[in-house]
Amino acid sequence: MAVTLGMRANGPFYFDEVLFRKVLFNLSPLACSPYQDFVSGAALPDVCVLCLDYDENEAARHVLFHRVRAPTPDGQSFSYVIDPAGWIDAKHQVDGFATSQHAACMVLEITQRANPNGKSPSGKGK
Structure with missing residues (x-):
């Protein structure tokens, strides 16, 4: 899908915000902010992609952040990241998240896309 939408087939690979948004739009009912x-x-959206470890060469890595809110007032909320980096030990690729451990600089918020045909997600009309 990424190659079809503009990414080079044989590197160097650069997956920018625009391409990420196009792929997400074409493969899911989700939308992505700039x-x-x-x-x-604390200000992060419940689901987002974090740009981490950005450097002066405009290189960065991206991880998925998910905040799970407590289902009841006395429940416990938690958050975690999914980090697909090949050099990260597999036992740490899905892990708890503490923003102080990461040099995050940018965020892409992921939300449910409005249904273009006007029907509710359940398919029962507006």
Whole structure:
């Protein structure tokens, strides 16, 4: 899908925000915001892609962040990241998240896309 939408087939590979948004749009009912500045861990949306370890060569890596809110007032919320980096030990690729451990600089918020045909996600009309 990425190659069909503009990524080079034989590197160097550069998967920018626009291409990410196109792929997400074509493969799912989800939408993605433009890059937003990272403010704090508490201000993160419940589902987002974090741009980490950005450097002056405009290289970075991206991880998926998910906050699970407590189902009841007395329940416990938690958050985690899914990190697909090949150099990360597999036991740490899905792990708890503490923003102080990461140099996050930008955020792509992931949301449910409005249904273009006007029907509710359940298919029962508006």
